[in-house]
Amino acid sequence: MEAQGQLPSSASRRLALEHSRVLAEQADRHAVTLESILAILRSNRLDDRAARTMVTDVATTALVGLRMVTDEQRSSILEPVVGAFARLRSDLHPLVRFGELDVQFVEPPATGRALPGEVAHAARAIVRSAVLAFVDKGETRRVRIQWDCDGLNLLIGIRDDGRGDLTPHDDSLRPIAEKVSALDGVLAVSATPGWGSSLDIRLPLDPPAEPEPLADSVELTARERDVLRLVASGARNRLVASTLGISENTVKFHVSNLLHKTGTSGRAELAALAH
Structure with a gap:
């Protein structure tokens, strides 16, 4: 339900x-x-x-x-x-x-x-x-x-x-x-x-192809995948940091890399693309 x-x-x-x-x-x-x-x-x-x-x-x-x-x-x-x-x-x-x-x-x-x-x-x-x-x-x-x-x-x-x-x-x-x-x-x-x-x-006659998941279509590190998953869920930097046991500055670094690799301009666009 x-x-x-x-x-x-x-x-x-x-x-x-x-x-x-x-x-x-x-x-x-x-x-x-x-x-x-x-x-x-x-x-x-x-x-x-x-x-x-x-x-x-x-x-x-x-x-x-x-x-x-x-x-x-x-x-x-x-x-x-x-x-x-x-x-x-x-x-x-x-x-x-x-x-x-x-x-x-x-x-x-x-x-x-x-x-x-x-x-x-x-x-x-x-x-x-x-x-x-x-x-x-x-x-x-x-x-x-x-x-x-x-x-x-x-x-x-x-x-x-x-x-x-x-x-x-x-x-x-x-x-x-x-x-x-x-x-x-x-x-x-x-x-x-x-x-x-x-x-x-x-x-x-055939349904449109399902879009390839972002995590599979862009080369990401294991940590970047973890950060992407949490950002896509709506988590802010502090929550991402505490969940993964890293500093907020490290989270910001990973988010910056994700924005660069995906060509997105902000967290909202990155989350939408991930979904």
């Missing part, structure tokens, strides 16, 4: 982020389901009986998916890129079939590297958020969705035929930007007035 007043552990933060991600993904899916139901009910191509049957089918599928939500918390499981893309098409199928939005899907290569579950979930959520944003604007009639994989990244391209006034600061892109940022990805937005807007997204 974490002590009161301490920051949450990295494991706790990861669990909280995973929980938030699952909730956000479920919200996106339910939004697509509701939009699909509305599109079916408004469709002129279906009579009342057919519409009720189709709505029941969509709702039943959504309920089954909800019951399986725990199975989707599988960030360590790999998904073939083609299979992950097929799940996206399945998510959007009712909206595409009965809505007024023409969606073109460009299949990823079958030889593409398998996607970590977290990346696959985020990629589908990003595309769903973009499609819902286009639907909300009400002026987009055609959307092109493309996935590709370069071995290191999942590359997502989304283009619409709207007014071409989308900017990186558009409120509708905030959920997408947050998902991309959470995976250390890159989001680029381009628009041509009268011709539409494009979203180009790169999601790394």
Whole structure:
């Protein structure tokens, strides 16, 4: 159990982020389901009986998916890129079939590297958020969705035929930007007035490398390591001296050497770098 007043552990933060991600993904899916139901009910191509049957089918599928939500918390499981893309098409199928939005899907290569579950979930959520944003604007009639994989990244391209006034600061892109940022990805937005807007997204397939500990990346003596450990914990010179059985002047000497070796300008920066 974490002590009161301490920051949450990295494991706790990861669990909280995973929980938030699952909730956000479920919200996106339910939004697509509701939009699909509305599109079916408004469709002129279906009579009342057919519409009720189709709505029941969509709702039943959504309920089954909800019951399986725990199975989707599988960030360590790999998904073939083609299979992950097929799940996206399945998510959007009712909206595409009965809505007024023409969606073109460009299949990823079958030889593409398998996607970590977290990346696959985020990629589908990003595309769903973009499609819902286009639907909300009400002026987009055609959307092109493309996935590709370069071995290191999942590359997502989304283009619409709207007014071409989308900017990186558009409120509708905030959920997408947050998902991309959470995976250390890159989001680029381009628009041509009268011709539409494009979203180009790169999601790394591997987590960023952990930074090398300072004590391992800089050549330090055994005593300097001891001093660094205590300085990083917030100890002042007197406490460091009494703990190690040395004089305060010797502590100052070691701290000065540590600042020089690490290129830091003060104890606070040295402690932050050590952490």
